[in-house]
Amino acid sequence: MRHIISILIENEAGALSRVSGLFSARAFNIESLTVAPTEDASLSRMTIVSTGSDDVIEQITKQLNKLIDVVKVVDLSEAAHIERELMLVKVRAAGKDREEMKRIADIFRGRIIDVTDSTYVIELTGNGSKLDAFLEAIDRSLILETVRTGVSGIGRGDRILKV
Amino acid sequence: MQLTGAEIVIRCLQEEKVEYVFGYPGGSVLYIYDELFKQDKFKHVLVRHEQAAVHAADAYSRSSNKIGVCMVTSGPGVTNAVTGIATAHMDSVPLVIISGQVPTAYIGQDAFQECDTVGITRPCVKHNFLVKDVRDLAITLKKAFYIAKTGRPGPVLVDIPKDITNQKCEFEYPKTIAMRSYNPVVKGHSGQIKKAVQMLLEARRPMIYAGGGVVLSDAAERLVKLARTLGYPVTNTLMGLGGYPATDKQWLGMLGMHGTYEANMAMQNCDVLIAVGARFDDRVIGNPTHFAEVSRKIIHIDIDPSSISKRVKVDVPIVGNLPDVLDELQKLLEASAGVPDPKALAAWWKQIDEWRAKKSLKYKQGKEIIMPQYVVEKLYEVTGGEAFITSDVGQHQMWAAQYYKFDKPRRWINSGGLGTMGVGLPYAMGVRFANPKATVACVTGEASIQMNIQELSTAKQFRLPIKIINLNNRYLGMVRQWQQMFHGNRYAESYVDALPDFVKLAESYGHVGMKIERPADVEPALREAFTKHKNDLVFMDFLTDQTANVYPMVAAGKGLSEMILAEEL
Numbered sequence: 001m002r003h004i005i006s007i008l009i010e011n012e013a014g015a016l017s018r019v020s021g022l023f024s025a026r027a028f029n030i031e032s033l034t035v036a037p038t039e040d041a042s043l044s045r046m047t048i049v050s051t052g053s054d055d056v057i058e059q060i061t062k063q064l065n066k067l068i069d070v071v072k073v074v075d076l077s078e079a080a081h082i083e084r085e086l087m088l089v090k091v092r093a094a095g096k097d098r099e100e101m102k103r104i105a106d107i108f109r110g111r112i113i114d115v116t117d118s119t120y121v122i123e124l125t126g127n128g129s130k131l132d133a134f135l136e137a138i139d140r141s142l143i144l145e146t147v148r149t150g151v152s153g154i155g156r157g158d159r160i161l162k163v
Numbered sequence: 164m165q166l167t168g169a170e171i172v173i174r175c176l177q178e179e180k181v182e183y184v185f186g187y188p189g190g191s192v193l194y195i196y197d198e199l200f201k202q203d204k205f206k207h208v209l210v211r212h213e214q215a216a217v218h219a220a221d222a223y224s225r226s227s228n229k230i231g232v233c234m235v236t237s238g239p240g241v242t243n244a245v246t247g248i249a250t251a252h253m254d255s256v257p258l259v260i261i262s263g264q265v266p267t268a269y270i271g272q273d274a275f276q277e278c279d280t281v282g283i284t285r286p287c288v289k290h291n292f293l294v295k296d297v298r299d300l301a302i303t304l305k306k307a308f309y310i311a312k313t314g315r316p317g318p319v320l321v322d323i324p325k326d327i328t329n330q331k332c333e334f335e336y337p338k339t340i341a342m343r344s345y346n347p348v349v350k351g352h353s354g355q356i357k358k359a360v361q362m363l364l365e366a367r368r369p370m371i372y373a374g375g376g377v378v379l380s381d382a383a384e385r386l387v388k389l390a391r392t393l394g395y396p397v398t399n400t401l402m403g404l405g406g407y408p409a410t411d412k413q414w415l416g417m418l419g420m421h422g423t424y425e426a427n428m429a430m431q432n433c434d435v436l437i438a439v440g441a442r443f444d445d446r447v448i449g450n451p452t453h454f455a456e457v458s459r460k461i462i463h464i465d466i467d468p469s470s471i472s473k474r475v476k477v478d479v480p481i482v483g484n485l486p487d488v489l490d491e492l493q494k495l496l497e498a499s500a501g502v503p504d505p506k507a508l509a510a511w512w513k514q515i516d517e518w519r520a521k522k523s524l525k526y527k528q529g530k531e532i533i534m535p536q537y538v539v540e541k542l543y544e545v546t547g548g549e550a551f552i553t554s555d556v557g558q559h560q561m562w563a564a565q566y567y568k569f570d571k572p573r574r575w576i577n578s579g580g581l582g583t584m585g586v587g588l589p590y591a592m593g594v595r596f597a598n599p600k601a602t603v604a605c606v607t608g609e610a611s612i613q614m615n616i617q618e619l620s621t622a623k624q625f626r627l628p629i630k631i632i633n634l635n636n637r638y639l640g641m642v643r644q645w646q647q648m649f650h651g652n653r654y655a656e657s658y659v660d661a662l663p664d665f666v667k668l669a670e671s672y673g674h675v676g677m678k679i680e681r682p683a684d685v686e687p688a689l690r691e692a693f694t695k696h697k698n699d700l701v702f703m704d705f706l707t708d709q710t711a712n713v714y715p716m717v718a719a720g721k722g723l724s725e726m727i728l729a730e731e732l
Contacts, residue, residue: 017282021285062468163343
């Protein structure tokens with residue numbers, strides 16, 4: 001099962017390596033990991049997407065909680081939540097492809113944020129499958145470069161992860 | 164008052180009432196050693212290799228329940244210490260390791276004796292710190308001591324760049340500490356404890372399985388009280404030995420890969436199991452699938468939530484500090500009207516006695532060749548069971564665990580988790596520093612002892628009257644045993660040739676050496692060592708049977724009840 005685990009961790013040097021080291025040392029799987037400081041600069045928030053059986057996910061959350069710098073751990077996928085990922089795609093956009101590329105970007109509510117004679121950079125947010133669908137929808141040979149941030153997630157409604 | 168970083172380190176150690184620092188100086192800790200020189204509140208023990216400093220501090224802690232402290236220099240000082248740190252980490256021993264680091268401006272420049280200490284040690288410490296500002300030094304050391312000892316204990320490393328130790332700032336040692344990210348649980352969940360009591364009273368084939376947590380948390384007396392109240396059988400893990408008196412009739416011996424027949428059979432066939440400060444590791448329950456084939460209810464008390472339901476699914480998890488949880492359990496048990504079914508319990512004990520009748524630890528001592536088990540049995544007799552026993556790792560470790568009956572906690576000091584050869588002698592040193600009047604014996608083998616043999620020099624310097632019981636079979640015995648049993652008698656690199664003359668070796672360090680070759684000489688030699696040479700370090704080189712194996716044995720990957728017994732071969 002795929003899980004989205006959110007962590008509040010002290011914003012100390014080496015915090016990221018403590019978490020990533022834990023995953024590699026215990027052979028836990030990481031699909032994506034994002035990290036940035038929160039509105040409280042002393043705290044960082046991480047979102048980790050991992051897959052594993054319930055037992056494995058239980059161990060992951062327990063082991064994360066055991067890290068001294070970790071303040072809170074929540075498995076977002078246990079209840080209603082929103083996940084988003086940002087992708088930047090550089091595509092070839094010349095001749096007949098130029099108009100078609102803009103049209104597909106519009107359909108996916110993407111924004112063109114950089115334009116040259118022959119290329120666009122398209123910015124797209126959504127959950128992972130939407131981004132995948134966009135890449136499927138355009139002609140693969142026109143993709144020059146892609147970069148994705150990995151998933152960020154937040155609970156719906158009253159579910160709040162805060163100190 | 165303005166103090167330098169080095170002075171602050173010393174003051175913090177004094178504030179923590181540290182008695183001994185085990186260490187080895189070097190370039191990046193010179194300011195600290197300079198301040199250490201000027202004070203006499205605590206003593207420094209100069210070892211001959213950093214690994215031994217950590218092992219000694221580790222055993223100092225294990226045998227006293229105080230925090231062990233060590234100090235090493237940057238680079239190789241730290242890398243040498245890593246084995247010691249990992250050993251302590253696997254067995255949850257509270258240590259504070261202070262390491263020197265190259266000056267702040269040199270970090271990352273591949274400076275002389277630089278290494279990424281925080282990175283290298285991260286997976287084998289409970290936590291570590293790199294101090295980048297002298298103003299953070301006191302609070303960081305305070306945190307280190309606090310983290311090491313609270314919750315599930317473990318080693319904490321503080322890496323201090325050299326320039327920090329020479330900068331000044333105002334010193335005040337914090338009296339208390341609060342960390343929003345670290346609040347270990349103490350009390351157990353009372354609803355869960357109630358459930359546990361109910362389950363225990365309804366048991367028909369109960370079993371108490373007690374691990375190293377009982378020893379570490381000083382919960383042995385409470386465990387005994389609980390076991391006596393219930394009248395249930397008790398087994399200990401290798402790490403738990405001494406947590407329940409081995410001479411008590413409710414004790415079934417050690418369980419696991421080399422556990423007794425009765426302990427393993429009872430573990431496998433019980434219907435209610437209470438695990439107390441133990442973690443169901445692979446050397447204890449064997450194959451978890453085989454273990455799970457028999458249905459039983461499991462209560463698991465541990466301070467570390469991640470130890471619960473890691474290898475075995477449990478029915479009643481209780482996270483908490485063992486003494487607190489056991490107190491509440493006892494209280495509820497005594498207040499409860501129910502009692503265990505006496506008929507069922509009697510039948511269960513009858514079954515256990517049948518298993519006991521197998522006498523799975525029996526061996527034959529002839530007239531010619533010394534059996535290693537015999538040496539340990541005689542050691543037990545000669546020391547009246549009162550000695551602190553350290554061991555190295557291998558066959559001798561298992562024989563010491565099987566044949567020396569530990570009635571008190573913190574008397575059996577060995578590397579259970581990491582299984583580190585070479586711990587025995589530095590462990591014996593650490594024990595003796597923590598217990599200056601104690602009888603200390605190190606049961607070892609000719610291979611393990613050579614992994615930290617240089618410490619004979621430290622032992623001389625500090626006049627430590629350790630008795631080294633060297634069970635010398637000229638083989639890496641446990642490796643040979645596995646090669647015999649699982650690798651078609653191909654003894655690849657397990658024969659140790661070109662051994663030193665241990666008697667002369669001991670004498671060259673200024674100690675007493677003895678060589679014992681005949682069974683009849685074992686006991687007289689031991690008596691001589693523990694009486695005539697009471698105040699000397701005696702290296703006793705026992706030439707033992709080369710083919711003796713450790714039994715019973717649960718082969719790796721097999722189930723607990725699939726033991727190989729000595730008689731079956």
